[in-house]
Amino acid sequence: MAKLLEQVGKQLLRQAGIATPDGRLADSVPQAEEAARDLNGPVALKAQILAGGRGLAGGIRFATTPEEAAHEAAALFGRVIHGRTVERLLVEQCVKINRELYVGIISDAGRRAPAMIVSTAGGMAIEQAIGGHGSASLAIGSIDVLKGAPPYWCLDLIGGLALPGPLLASLANLMSRLYQVYRRYDCNLIEINPLAVTPRGLLALDCRMAIDDDALFRHPELDLARSQEVSDRAPTPLELAAALIDEKDHRGSAHFVQIDPDGELARAQKKISIGFDGVGTGVSMAVMDELVPLGFLPMNFCDTSGNPTASKLYRATRIILSQPGIEGYVFASCLSSQQLDNTARGIIKAFLEIYPGGQPDIPCIFSFRGAWDETAIALMQEHGITASPWVEVLGRDSTEGDLARGFAALHRTWREHRV
Amino acid sequence: MSTVQFDVFSGGSVTIDHDICTGCTTKACIPACQAPSLGSVLIAGPDGLPALSVTPEQAKKGACIECLACDLACRSRGAGGLTFRLPMPELDAILAGQSWPS
Numbered sequence: 001m002a003k004l005l006e007q008v009g010k011q012l013l014r015q016a017g018i019a020t021p022d023g024r025l026a027d028s029v030p031q032a033e034e035a036a037r038d039l040n041g042p043v044a045l046k047a048q049i050l051a052g053g054r055g056l057a058g059g060i061r062f063a064t065t066p067e068e069a070a071h072e073a074a075a076l077f078g079r080v081i082h083g084r085t086v087e088r089l090l091v092e093q094c095v096k097i098n099r100e101l102y103v104g105i106i107s108d109a110g111r112r113a114p115a116m117i118v119s120t121a122g123g124m125a126i127e128q129a130i131g132g133h134g135s136a137s138l139a140i141g142s143i144d145v146l147k148g149a150p151p152y153w154c155l156d157l158i159g160g161l162a163l164p165g166p167l168l169a170s171l172a173n174l175m176s177r178l179y180q181v182y183r184r185y186d187c188n189l190i191e192i193n194p195l196a197v198t199p200r201g202l203l204a205l206d207c208r209m210a211i212d213d214d215a216l217f218r219h220p221e222l223d224l225a226r227s228q229e230v231s232d233r234a235p236t237p238l239e240l241a242a243a244l245i246d247e248k249d250h251r252g253s254a255h256f257v258q259i260d261p262d263g264e265l266a267r268a269q270k271k272i273s274i275g276f277d278g279v280g281t282g283v284s285m286a287v288m289d290e291l292v293p294l295g296f297l298p299m300n301f302c303d304t305s306g307n308p309t310a311s312k313l314y315r316a317t318r319i320i321l322s323q324p325g326i327e328g329y330v331f332a333s334c335l336s337s338q339q340l341d342n343t344a345r346g347i348i349k350a351f352l353e354i355y356p357g358g359q360p361d362i363p364c365i366f367s368f369r370g371a372w373d374e375t376a377i378a379l380m381q382e383h384g385i386t387a388s389p390w391v392e393v394l395g396r397d398s399t400e401g402d403l404a405r406g407f408a409a410l411h412r413t414w415r416e417h418r419v
Numbered sequence: 420m421s422t423v424q425f426d427v428f429s430g431g432s433v434t435i436d437h438d439i440c441t442g443c444t445t446k447a448c449i450p451a452c453q454a455p456s457l458g459s460v461l462i463a464g465p466d467g468l469p470a471l472s473v474t475p476e477q478a479k480k481g482a483c484i485e486c487l488a489c490d491l492a493c494r495s496r497g498a499g500g501l502t503f504r505l506p507m508p509e510l511d512a513i514l515a516g517q518s519w520p521s
Binding site: 237238240241244245248249251309310311312314315318319322341342345346348349352379382383 | 427428429430431484485486487488490491494495503505507509510513514
């Protein structure tokens with residue numbers, strides 16, 4: 001999911017007619033002070049970072065005067081919250097809040113439909129409400145995408161909530177508008193929490209939005225990088241480079257995420273970092289489950305499935321093998337219809353261009369299991385990859401355990417040879 | 420002598436240098452070409468040298484399925500006249516200050 005910053009989400013809400021507090025963006029302390037002066041009253045200074053739990057982590061501060069706003073801004077700029085450095089603030093007018101509500105729409109995979117969720121408690125209380133421990137009541141309804149969420153449908157959904165009549169009407173109107181934003185921007189998630197009931201009416205105090213990765217090409221106006229799916233940290237340069245592979249070519253997929261980009265986790269757990277690629281997530285998980293107890297931790301996860309082109313495998317393999325510090329590479333395929341000869345050609349081209357004669361100087365193991373697996377293995381032999389003492393290729397009779405144990409043995413020999 | 424050149428869908432290009440292909444005894448790229456439905460993208464031209472069976476526009480649109488069979492066949496059994504470039508400028512920029520893992 002590509003997440004949007006609060007300020008961007010709020011802008012889209014305003015375009016749909018959903019009110020938000022008056023606010024200004026600030027990239028420096030003087031700008032924050034000027035924004036507070038413009039807003040002429042108490043303000044909230046909110047760090048614009050793609051991370052949840054921002055308030056609890058100290059990413060939201062309040063000020064009653066411009067001078068105080070400058071002081072608080074100085075404390076926020078440059079601060080690292082959940083791995084992200086604060087470089088921009090949203091300075092917003094504080095509003096008088098009568099009560100807080102929650103409204104959200106998520107893509108409900110189970111029901112294959114968007115689900116509208118409304119709670120009579122917002123803010124942090126939503127967690128308790130969903131957990132069934134609070135006094136708040138919830139309304140949840142699946143939206144028929146062919147009919148949408150017109151105000152009468154929304155009103156029907158929230159009719160049972162203990163809310164006063166006029167509030168129900170304005171809330172239903174807001175819900176309907178929120179669904180329009182959800183649809184227009186191909187969201188997986190859109191959430192207003194808290195939705196404040198104020199003397200001025202309903203105000204969205206916060207906004208979380210996440211766009212479906214596969215629809216990002218439809219929204220160039222949002223200028224989002226595909227790899228923002230890696231959630232609570234900024235994408236690595238390699239992830240950004242890898243995201244371009246699928247962006248330019250829809251044939252098959254190459255999802256690359258760095259689990260342990262700097263190898264810190266591996267070092268802390270006294271494990272060995274390796275590069276990893278799998279044909280399908282299931283087999284990847286199974287192989288990683290086998291590798292970790294043997295002392296290896298994949299620096300990355302990569303799924304090259306859906307019958308990708310050989311050129312896509314070439315690019316993905318180059319990226320995987322460019323991770324500094326890896327002590328090996330594991331390629332795992334599942335028994336699928338993916339044309340593994342194409343897969344092998346992409347890997348072979350990458351190996352030939354990276355390593356002299358295509359023969360790696362780190363242990364590499366491959367399992368080709370599935371369609372054209374024998375051809376794939378023959379190609380690895382024909383192009384000299386298997387001539388390396390540090391390469392082993394397994395066929396369709398191998399298991400995930402065989403692959404992991406085979407790699408461990410290969411790595412052991414490689415290490416002994418290095419010493 | 421002529422050169423065959425076309426772009427591919429994912430962003431890259433194929434160049435076939437007939438000056439080199441003339442001395443190639445196998446023309447291994449031609450039988451290696453496996454593009455389905457439209458038939459082979461690479462065929463033997465009147466002079467026996469690899470030629471496109473489709474227009475460069477069709478090749479770029481996806482007639483060439485980027486299976487890389489021609490590339491590998493030329494490397495291992497041909498004379499090296501075929502070059503399949505798949506640029507990755509973003510990765511190259513990252514690697515500019517970093518060596519390959521060893």
